[in-house]
Structures are given as C-alpha cells and as structure tokens.
Amino acid sequence: MLQKLFFLLYGLLWAIAKPLLKKHKRLREGYEERIIGGAWQNLAEKEPVSIWIQAASGGEAYLTLALLKYLTKEHEEHGHLHILCTSMTRQGMEVLQKGKSAFETAWQEKQKGKCPEISLCYFPFDDKKSMEKAFALARPKICILLETELWPNFMRLCKDMKSLLYVVNARMNEKTYKAYRKIKTIFAGYNPDIIFATRQKDKEYYQEIFAQSRCEFMHNIKFDTVYQELCLAMQAKNENSLQKVFAPKLCVYLFASVRQEEEPELLPLVEKLHTAKTKSVFCIVPRHVARFGEWKKALQEKGLPVRFASELFEKNAQMQAQDIVIWDRFGDLKELYALADYVFVGGSLVPLGGQNFLEALVYGRIPHTGIHLHNFLWTFEMQNGSKNLVEENLLCLHESFAMLSETFLALPEEKFTQHTKIQERFKIWLKPLIGDTKKIMDEILEKV
Numbered sequence: 001m002l003q004k005l006f007f008l009l010y011g012l013l014w015a016i017a018k019p020l021l022k023k024h025k026r027l028r029e030g031y032e033e034r035i036i037g038g039a040w041q042n043l044a045e046k047e048p049v050s051i052w053i054q055a056a057s058g059g060e061a062y063l064t065l066a067l068l069k070y071l072t073k074e075h076e077e078h079g080h081l082h083i084l085c086t087s088m089t090r091q092g093m094e095v096l097q098k099g100k101s102a103f104e105t106a107w108q109e110k111q112k113g114k115c116p117e118i119s120l121c122y123f124p125f126d127d128k129k130s131m132e133k134a135f136a137l138a139r140p141k142i143c144i145l146l147e148t149e150l151w152p153n154f155m156r157l158c159k160d161m162k163s164l165l166y167v168v169n170a171r172m173n174e175k176t177y178k179a180y181r182k183i184k185t186i187f188a189g190y191n192p193d194i195i196f197a198t199r200q201k202d203k204e205y206y207q208e209i210f211a212q213s214r215c216e217f218m219h220n221i222k223f224d225t226v227y228q229e230l231c232l233a234m235q236a237k238n239e240n241s242l243q244k245v246f247a248p249k250l251c252v253y254l255f256a257s258v259r260q261e262e263e264p265e266l267l268p269l270v271e272k273l274h275t276a277k278t279k280s281v282f283c284i285v286p287r288h289v290a291r292f293g294e295w296k297k298a299l300q301e302k303g304l305p306v307r308f309a310s311e312l313f314e315k316n317a318q319m320q321a322q323d324i325v326i327w328d329r330f331g332d333l334k335e336l337y338a339l340a341d342y343v344f345v346g347g348s349l350v351p352l353g354g355q356n357f358l359e360a361l362v363y364g365r366i367p368h369t370g371i372h373l374h375n376f377l378w379t380f381e382m383q384n385g386s387k388n389l390v391e392e393n394l395l396c397l398h399e400s401f402a403m404l405s406e407t408f409l410a411l412p413e414e415k416f417t418q419h420t421k422i423q424e425r426f427k428i429w430l431k432p433l434i435g436d437t438k439k440i441m442d443e444i445l446e447k448v
Helices: 002-021 039-045 058-068 073-077 090-110 128-138 152-160 174-182 200-209 221-235 260-276 291-301 309-315 333-339 358-362 374-380 401-410 419-433 436-446
Strands: 051-055 082-087 117-122 142-146 164-170 194-197 214-217 251-258 280-286 306-308 324-326 342-345 367-370 396-398
Touching: 002 128, 002 152, 039 117, 039 128, 051 058, 058 082, 058 090, 058 142, 058 164, 058 221, 058 436, 082 090, 090 117, 128 152, 142 152, 152 164, 164 200, 164 221, 174 200, 194 200, 200 214, 221 358, 221 419, 221 436, 251 260, 251 333, 260 280, 260 291, 260 401, 280 291, 280 333, 291 306, 291 324, 306 309, 309 324, 333 358, 342 401, 358 419, 367 401, 396 401
Parallel strands: 051 082, 051 142, 082 117, 142 164, 164 194, 194 214, 251 280, 251 342, 280 324, 306 324, 342 367, 367 396
Antiparallel strands: none
C-alpha cells in the first residue's frame, strides 16, 4: 500500500513539474527527448539496446566512456552490440558526443571491422509515461546507473521488462543513506540486481536498503582513468601550449577549482603571498564562470596587479613577477598543473566535497587541499594495509585557511623539479587499485 501511494504521489509531482521544466534554464534543452521525442524515436528502427548506460552529467559521462574502452572486436563478433548512452545535462551530452566520435575513430584504427552502434539521447523524465515509452523503444537487455542515481520508475521498468540493472561505481553518503533507509520499503521488488560500491561503507549502505541485491566492493573507475592519463603524461614530450605566457624562472602558485565560499579567506592569502613572494606568479582558476569578474574586482580593490589569462594570449605577453592572473580560459587546467610549482585544489576548505586533486598528481605535483573531501572518500579506501595518499606524502591536507596560509608562505620560492619522481611514486601507489573497470565490464558483456 505504501509503495502504491508513493508511486501515485510521485506521478502527480511529475505531472505538475513537466510543464514547468519546459522553461527550466538547464532542462529545457533537449526537452523533446526528455519526453521521448527526437532521437528516441530513431531507436524503434534499430536493434534492441544491448546496454543502456545512464550518466547524470559531465563527470559521470566520462565514466561511461571509460566503460566503452573495454568493448572489443571479440565482443562484437558474438553479436552486434547496440549501446545507448544517456545523460541529463548539456555538459554530459557534449562529453558523450565527443567520446562517441573518438571511440569510433579509435575502433577503426585498432579493432577494424564493424563498430558497435552507439546511440545518444537525453535521459527521460522519470514519470511513468515517459519511461514506459523509452523502454518500449530501447528494449534494453542490461541497464547501468552510474554513481549515485536511483530513479524509481526507471528501476520499476527494469523489473517489468526483465532488464538486468547494475549500479556501477556506486556512492552514497551518510545523509542520503539515512533518507533512503526511511523509505526503503518503496523499492521492494524494484531493487538493482547487482551493485558495485566504491567504499565498504557504501556497500553496507546499499545492502541495507536493497537486501535482495548482490552488493560488492569495487575500486573506483577513476583509478583506471587516472592511471591511463598518468602513463600518457609520463610518455609525453614536455611541450605545453601555455608555456609561452609563463616566464621560465618564475615560481608558479596555482589555485585550482576555487569555489565562491572559499574566496573570503583565499583573497587575503593571495595578498600575503603577493607581498612575500617577489619571484612568483599566482594563477587563480575559479570553478564557476560567474566568479571571474568578481575575483578581478576584489583584487583590484586591494590595489593588486591582476589580469585575465585571455589578455596575455591576445597580446602575446608573458607574466611578470608578482602578477596575479585570473584564468578565464577553458580546458587548460591539466596543462596548468604541468606548469605549476605549488597547487591548491579548491572546494575542500569548506564543506563542499572537494574537487579532483588526483589530476595534479598525474602531472607530478603534490596537491594541497582542505579536509572536506567527502566526494573523494573512495581515494582513502585502502586494502591489505596499504597507505593512503596522505601517509605516502602525496597529498597535503589542511584543517583550516590559516594552516594553508602558513604552509604556502613557508614554501621555498623556487622551481619544483621532482615531477618525475612524484609521478613514479603515484604510479606505484595506483597499481594495486586498477583493473576493476575491465573486470566489471567483462561480467556485464557476458550477459549481453
């Protein structure tokens, strides 16, 4: 009775929400596909979907591409594969579109022969009508939800259509667990078949909510992708498209993925560093576009020399000692890591969950972060007595802004030259944590 009541109320909420979502800034794009128009209609003329992979946004979409890397000619020869990749956001769809093109190109170069068919669609609204249409058109054999998504009607249709449902790279924080625990009876009978969780604690959370599911631990897919990036970075030549705006002997302090909530405390730190470090430059990469101008305004009000990175490239100019640069260009962060001497990765000094600090290590830079890293607790899930990154001196945690400030002010003002050694140490640390992506994908493909 409770389950029936839930789905009745859930359906009413969707009936009210759908007309409003048509005007929503983020969800109006692709609206026709979200109600099973557009590209969804093309699926009726194609083979049934072998695997439907759902990725919420850009970050999860990269995980989708990581799974696709383990499709091989042998899998295709057992029967034509049709993979449906969906996402809820424009960013996710852009990642999938670029990834699809790269996958098809790589397949022709390496695998030869017929390439698995990949269809891309926006993920449907999770109302009963839209989901029933989506499943009728896709006819998926296997469905995969990535990370933290649990859509009630999607899960119900998986059972009704006898589609195997996997939750891969599953994560669940304590707050979400407590909420789901209160309504776990609603999911009775609609449980995922198999759940692969990235922490033992997450595995326990999922197992309690979905008692009928098979729950197992897996090392995060991102360990595999980071390892691949690390190997490429270690093999690459030292060419860097950003090098031309960096003077060769200046020390580079990089503040990456800084969040708005951190600005009031980081601004005084940048001011102190500017005064104390006369042979350095300071690059600030705000997490959100809207903060570019706000950072520049705040620094100018303090009388500090500041400019946008785009201005340097337009004028073909180099940074001068004590310059402060707001990095307003996109897609440069990895190359910035490769040029920095000292790196702070934001979203971590206040309770925001943190940003991806592993990327800094890929380029041989030891990241400094705050302690609020609940989005990355899986990086500390060590097995068999292994040491975590902090214990290996490959990550510096700071409990406060004052602690970060004291550390950065004490750092020697000189170029960091141990990049290769850091990469080698990071590679050794990563080695026991890789391989689960292939293992899980092999299991899924056996059931196609």
